[in-house]
Amino acid sequence: MDTPIKNDKITLSATSLGVIDSGKNAGSGALYRKALGRPMRQIRAENFFKRTLVLMGLIMVILVFGILLTLIVQSIPSIKALGVKYLWGRTWDPVQDIYGAFPFLLGTLLTSFLALIISVPFSIAVAIFLGEYYPKGWLSDFLKNTVELIAAVPSVIYGFWGLAVLVPIVRSFETKIGVDPIGVGIFTSSLILAVMIIPYAASLGRSVIQMVPSSLKEGAYALGATRWEVIRSVILPYTKSGLFAGILLSLGRALGETMAVTMVIGNTSQLPKSIFAPGNTMASVIANEFTEADKAVYLSALIELGLVLFLVTTVINMIGKRVISRFTNE
Amino acid sequence: MKNLFNPKIYLASIILISVLGLTSCGGGGTGSAKSDSTASAGGDDNSLIGAGSSFDNPLFSKMFSEYNKMNGLKINYQSVGSGAGISQLTNKTVDFGASDAPMNPKQDSAVSAPVLHIPVTAGAVAISYNLADVKDTLMLTPAILADMFLGKITKWNDPKIAAVNKGVKLPNVAVVIVHRSDGSGTTNIFTTYLSKVNEEWSSKVGKGSSVNWPVGLGGKGTEGVAGMVKQTPGAIGYIELAYAIQNNMAYAKVQNKAGNFITPTIASVTAAANISIPPDSKVSLTNTEAADGYPISGFSWVLLYQEQKYNSRSADRASKLLKLISWMIHDGQQYSGPLTYAPLSPAAVAVGDAILKSATYDGKPILQ
Numbered sequence: 001m002d003t004p005i006k007n008d009k010i011t012l013s014a015t016s017l018g019v020i021d022s023g024k025n026a027g028s029g030a031l032y033r034k035a036l037g038r039p040m041r042q043i044r045a046e047n048f049f050k051r052t053l054v055l056m057g058l059i060m061v062i063l064v065f066g067i068l069l070t071l072i073v074q075s076i077p078s079i080k081a082l083g084v085k086y087l088w089g090r091t092w093d094p095v096q097d098i099y100g101a102f103p104f105l106l107g108t109l110l111t112s113f114l115a116l117i118i119s120v121p122f123s124i125a126v127a128i129f130l131g132e133y134y135p136k137g138w139l140s141d142f143l144k145n146t147v148e149l150i151a152a153v154p155s156v157i158y159g160f161w162g163l164a165v166l167v168p169i170v171r172s173f174e175t176k177i178g179v180d181p182i183g184v185g186i187f188t189s190s191l192i193l194a195v196m197i198i199p200y201a202a203s204l205g206r207s208v209i210q211m212v213p214s215s216l217k218e219g220a221y222a223l224g225a226t227r228w229e230v231i232r233s234v235i236l237p238y239t240k241s242g243l244f245a246g247i248l249l250s251l252g253r254a255l256g257e258t259m260a261v262t263m264v265i266g267n268t269s270q271l272p273k274s275i276f277a278p279g280n281t282m283a284s285v286i287a288n289e290f291t292e293a294d295k296a297v298y299l300s301a302l303i304e305l306g307l308v309l310f311l312v313t314t315v316i317n318m319i320g321k322r323v324i325s326r327f328t329n330e
Numbered sequence: 331m332k333n334l335f336n337p338k339i340y341l342a343s344i345i346l347i348s349v350l351g352l353t354s355c356g357g358g359g360t361g362s363a364k365s366d367s368t369a370s371a372g373g374d375d376n377s378l379i380g381a382g383s384s385f386d387n388p389l390f391s392k393m394f395s396e397y398n399k400m401n402g403l404k405i406n407y408q409s410v411g412s413g414a415g416i417s418q419l420t421n422k423t424v425d426f427g428a429s430d431a432p433m434n435p436k437q438d439s440a441v442s443a444p445v446l447h448i449p450v451t452a453g454a455v456a457i458s459y460n461l462a463d464v465k466d467t468l469m470l471t472p473a474i475l476a477d478m479f480l481g482k483i484t485k486w487n488d489p490k491i492a493a494v495n496k497g498v499k500l501p502n503v504a505v506v507i508v509h510r511s512d513g514s515g516t517t518n519i520f521t522t523y524l525s526k527v528n529e530e531w532s533s534k535v536g537k538g539s540s541v542n543w544p545v546g547l548g549g550k551g552t553e554g555v556a557g558m559v560k561q562t563p564g565a566i567g568y569i570e571l572a573y574a575i576q577n578n579m580a581y582a583k584v585q586n587k588a589g590n591f592i593t594p595t596i597a598s599v600t601a602a603a604n605i606s607i608p609p610d611s612k613v614s615l616t617n618t619e620a621a622d623g624y625p626i627s628g629f630s631w632v633l634l635y636q637e638q639k640y641n642s643r644s645a646d647r648a649s650k651l652l653k654l655i656s657w658m659i660h661d662g663q664q665y666s667g668p669l670t671y672a673p674l675s676p677a678a679v680a681v682g683d684a685i686l687k688s689a690t691y692d693g694k695p696i697l698q
Contacts, residue, residue, distance in 0.1 A: 096542075182506055267511030267550070268548055280548075288511045289513050294539065
């Protein structure tokens with residue numbers, strides 16, 4: 001009985017939206033007529049406000065391109081000295097001025113994607129639970145705030161926690177499965193990263209799941225679908241681009257995370273042999289070595305590492321955008 | 331409502347834009363911003379600026395606060411790391427720098443005028459390890475140390491280690507090497523030592539404030555290495571002696587050039603520095619000739635320009651700086667011991683005095 005009424009409401013609100021839309025031009029005309037009677041000062045203020053908005057937008061664009069330009073200019077000495085070999089070189093030797101970014105590139109991608117794989121089931125589960133099962137109530141508020149708190153904790157605290165709690169646990173786990181029991185490494189940093197990035201996908205996922213029109217869900221229920229079937233065949237298909245955007249957001253966070261990773265990854269320039277081996281990421285190499293980079297090429301090689309990180313993040317974001325738009329067009 | 335609101339928007343956006351404009355200017359010209367700060371500090375408001383070694387920072391804080399009580403001179407020391415200190419001195423944004431390693435040829439070629447190195451304190455690098463069941467202090471030879479850090483000795487019960495540690499029951503545990511992940515003067519001292527005592531290390535890895543470690547884990551900062559050593563069974567790593575003493579960590583005796591196994595202590599580090607020091611004081615104390623000296627130790631230097639008249643500095647400022655450094659290597663040394671720094675040896679103080687006398691202002695000597 002409820003369904004048709006709700007449907008009516010939705011169409012009603014849609015038409016009322018249309019009314020507002022079509023009435024916009026007429027309304028603004030009235031505004032102009034009114035404005036004639038107002039002091040010039042006020043009109044100027046309007047224009048000024050608009051220009052300010054444009055300026056702010058422009059500043060953001062200039063800022064991003066400025067950063068890119070700075071990175072490119074500063075890494076020219078390194079590009080000149082090392083060429084493209086920099087990207088797949090496996091040795092990072094500041095003493096002999098040989099710089100190859102491959103171990104760090106691999107480390108960054110490995111930790112981030114591993115973290116993503118670990119975190120996605122949790123973030124989607126939290127999103128469904130909060131968006132569909134318990135959208136209201138104290139329990140839901142509590143869980144929501146807790147998940148959001150995860151994002152608010154400074155990353156150095158995750159680093160400490162990882163070092164003090166997670167590393168010993170991983171070490172005993174490694175002893176059991178028979179790999180070198182060192183505790184720190186790619187696997188440990190992926191675990192830490194996974195915890196850190198859960199809230200990004202979870203919050204976005206929760207809001208898109210809450211936005212699924214109840215008409216769709218109720219239609220499915222009316223056809224005899226169970227709750228699981230509704231989630232699987234209505235909610236998830238309807239929200240997949242939003243969920244994917246959330247996952248992309250968490251991936252971006254994982255790629256750039258520095259402090260927590262540095263503390264638990266083991267920081268070695270050797271190529272990691274397995275996911276339990278120590279490694280290094282681009283961000284943590286920069287953080288570690290920047291202050292004492294005493295040679296021009298060394299410094300430039302570190303900046304080029306920043307450039308590579310910038311480009312990797314951009315490329316992954318672009319691929320993600322393509323995937324999202326394909327999902328939406330379907 | 332709107333009338334009230336408009337001027338506010340006006341004001342807010344003007345403030346915002348001007349702030350943005352200012353910050354972007356500052357970002358664009360870091361050089362100019364920095365020289366500005368020196369210029370303002372250069373107004374002889376009774377203060378000096380220094381930057382560099384983080385190893386020196388606890389000692390310098392104590393020294394500068396004591397000096398401030400006596401002379402009222404305020405010294406602002408930024409503990410940014412030796413390399414950064416040298417580059418700030420190169421850019422002439424500080425009055426003095428501090429470094430755990432003498433300037434290398436590349437850094438030398440970057441500065442516009444000769445820089446004086448004055449030894450101000452000495453420190454040691456302790457080899458700390460985590461073997462819960464071994465109660466005796468381990469003894470290590472340079473060969474064992476190099477082989478461990480090269481990844482050639484992988485178990486603690488290796489016959490080579492057992493040969494020098496007779497009577498010690500060594501466990502069958504894997505050796506986990508821990509090194510610094512960030513560039514550091516401590517790494518420089520340690521790798522300089524290994525390069526001196528081991529041919530293979532010298533050709534394969536070399537020396538520097540960051541090197542390409544063949545094996546092991548990296549910890550960020552002294553506390554990062556110490557934490558990892560404490561946590562990981564079978565770990566061995568190098569840390570500043572002061573940190574190892576203050577945190578009650580186990581550290582090894584290391585065989586020196588004379589063949590004696592030496593425990594790192596303040597006395598054995600001072601002893602290591604009691605060798606003939608070249609007139610420019612740029613000497614590495616590693617693998618010292620002194621029979622009772624700990625082999626992995628090194629000076630820390632204060633760096634300043636020989637010609638003190640630059641960037642419109644006043645003669646007064648120059649003489650204040652020279653007096654301060656002279657005090658640091660004489661009376662200031664009394665604060666070393668309690669903070670587990672090694673006081674300078676008489677030989678080092680004598681060389682430091684001679685170098686300080688060579689500093690000039692407009693071509694005239696400053697200290698008589």
